[in-house]
Amino acid sequence: AVTTRTPVAMEGEIHTGLKMVDIDGFDLVVPVASPSRKSLQTKEVKKTLTYYKVIDSKDGCALLQLQPVTNFRNQMQVHLTQILSPVLGDHLYSSRVGTVLGEPFLLLAEETPPRTQVLDEHLMQKLRLRQQVMFRLQLHLHLHQLLLPDGCCSSRALLVAPPPPFFLQTLRHLRLNLPSM
Numbered sequence: 001a002v003t004t005r006t007p008v009a010m011e012g013e014i015h016t017g018l019k020m021v022d023i024d025g026f027d028l029v030v031p032v033a034s035p036s037r038k039s040l041q042t043k044e045v046k047k048t049l050t051y052y053k054v055i056d057s058k059d060g061c062a063l064l065q066l067q068p069v070t071n072f073r074n075q076m077q078v079h080l081t082q083i084l085s086p087v088l089g090d091h092l093y094s095s096r097v098g099t100v101l102g103e104p105f106l107l108l109a110e111e112t113p114p115r116t117q118v119l120d121e122h123l124m125q126k127l128r129l130r131q132q133v134m135f136r137l138q139l140h141l142h143l144h145q146l147l148l149p150d151g152c153c154s155s156r157a158l159l160v161a162p163p164p165p166f167f168l169q170t171l172r173h174l175r176l177n178l179p180s181m
Helices: 037-041 075-082 121-127 131-136 165-174
Strands: 011-023 026-032 046-058 061-068 097-100 103-106 145-148 157-160
Touching: 011 037, 011 075, 026 075, 046 075, 061 075, 121 165
Parallel strands: none
Antiparallel strands: 011 026, 011 046, 046 061, 097 103, 145 157
């Protein structure tokens, strides 16, 4: 993932409960810091876990390696928002990170509807973008490797997908280095 902010910790784990909520007609994922036993039993809330590691960072942006342990809709986008490092091109959840005097903070998820991502002017210049076309910016979250476990008929398999051209172009503009594969 390419993020618009570098996480405070260079690696770590993000674990929180997640649930689906209707916000202004959108089915969105919201974090639940302390889910009740009942909400977990009824599966209204699911405990989720994602490990992350900063691969490279420059000028406040970062390239992160993510390893989700659980699977919940938009889990990685919400988790990165929780650590104040939204994914570039995330027009659903990035609006939950506000800024006052250059310092990021979390807004209440239930009160923050989706909107086109807003980037600071310095980042817009590096990406050679204008705010008028930001709605076209694609989500910079790429499944690079998938390890399929042993099955009844086959052994483990590793599937590898190279990053798409738009992703690589963004890395070049931001001068972020992808490790050799």
